[in-house]
Amino acid sequence: MLRIGLTGGMGAGKSTVARILAERGAVLIDSDVIAREVVAPGTEGLAALVAAFGDDILAEDGSLDRPALAARAFADDESRATLNSITHPLVGKRTGELISAAAPDAILVQDIPLLVENGLAPLMNLVLVVDVEAETRIRRLVEFRGVSEIDARARISAQATDEQRRAVADVLLDNNGAPGAIDAVVHRLWDERLVPFEQNKRTGSPAKGELRLVPADPDWAAQAQRIIARLWVACGAAAQRIDHIGSTAVPGLDAKDVIDIQITVADMAAADGLLTALAEAGFPRKDDVTDDNPKPTEGDPAGADHALWTKRLHGSADPGRPANVHIRAEGTPGQRFALEFRDWLRSDAAARAEYLEVKREAEAKAAGLSGAAAADAYYGVKEPWFDAAYERLR
Incomplete structure (x- = not known):
């Protein structure tokens, strides 16, 4: 199969790109969805988080209160490291199960917010980075997700920098424009690069360069x-x-x-x-x-x-x-x-x-x-x- 890593900063618009690729036929593995799954009520993941951060991170119904967890986990490096040590192995195990279940000719898109931070780029056949200026992402988080500006800045500062993401990007998808402007770019990427790449890889056919x-x-x-x-x-x-x-x-x-x-x-x-x-x-x-x-x-x-x-x-x-x-x-x-x-x-x-x-x-x-x-x-x-x-x- 062809493994595609998809990443970008919070508020960059990864979900839009992921949706289009899934509509075109990609098998989508969303790390955020898996991250929620492994800490659902009754899981070992949620029990480990409560043991590390206390009962205050639980909502009244016993589910995880994500804003409460974020307020603690993003407060300092040690707390963030504790969070990652609990969730990352669980997410990795579930991701491996989903990859194993995909068809041999699949174009597998892994939506991984922390792809850069976790050094996962070399494991992918191709890395797509959705690129948006930090201030624009902060504004989108505040206006459309209801995140406070202080919290938005804290979360973004805890992630990789724009320069670090661009350094691993095989394809840089500029999403600074108007809503919907990126759609045609993603469709063209699917048709002209991802589909031929998968076919070449599956059939053992190197791409040809021009003698120019x-x-x-x-x-x-x-x-x-x-x-x-x-x-x-x-x-x-x-x-x-x-x-x-x-x-x-x-x-x-x-x-x-x-x-x-x-x-x-x-x-x-x-x-x-x-x-x-x-x-x-x-x-x-x-x-x-x-x-x-x-x-x-x-x-x-x-x-x-x-x-x-x-x-x-x-x-x-x-x-x-x-x-x-x-x-x-x-x-x-x-x-x-x-x-x-x-x-x-x-x-x-x-x-x-x-x-x-x-x-x-x-x-x-x-x-x-x-x-x-x-x-x-x-x-x-x-x-x-x-x-x-x-x-x-x-």
Whole structure:
């Protein structure tokens, strides 16, 4: 299934986005609903809260008086930590049960207010953040939910900052506009990204990037870090290091809008052992690529030994963020070259300019072609230059 994390500050409008996605066919798991369920009358959760905060948090009918609990739980860090230690394990257990019950082809949307605070973003295939300025959210809480301004500010200050949420956002949904303005954006997201992403992930089909240069994007580095965080979760101890490589790792360099990541492992057996975990994380293998273009190396001047340049290549199934994930063994020529080449371009302006001209020539050669013909034309220009660059770096 495709796991989508949905979050945003209080009053941002997550419920509107969640409703639209559910109407389009998503399986919605609402953490707030679960949080209420696990502290309903007669539950172990409610008993634990009463033991921690006293009978004053109960209403006359024995149910939880949420404003009374909030007044105590949000008063200081220690009280909030106590609340979280009681409710989070219960919410997590129930969430796991609901995820297990979802269909294999589901687009599963988890509405999690504290997604950032609890470090859950890397567990998701994609994170949607509903973004609204804090003062607007405070006004909405006061006007539409009857929350006092003091309480609204206290709750918002206890949550992640807008900057922290934006840092984990694969998709930032601006909901500062008029009511209903966000609806069309969510429908388009469903049709153009979420549905194709789920299909690609289920069928093991990496999304295709275009052989077209675009201006350097300052956000590429942050996008790469979000991918790397997911890859660490998928790889665990099998990865020795994970690095952002390639042109998008070089600030200011125009490039194809495809993020390149290198996972360094002990050997190819370890690389093959990651096949299932990476596919589940949304990075299926490209089976037609098993090595880099060999270059003359010490002990093999002709570069005929492909074993020295063996790798595994995976691609992102997300059509909204194409990425290549190269898996190479520690200390192999290809693994070292990927890092050294990146660092050379970062430090040498003349090399960057020279490489950019080569890429523009390759783009021109591939123009008007498609599929394998376009790729052959594009890399037919670049690979000879890479061979020469390898010698220069040596």
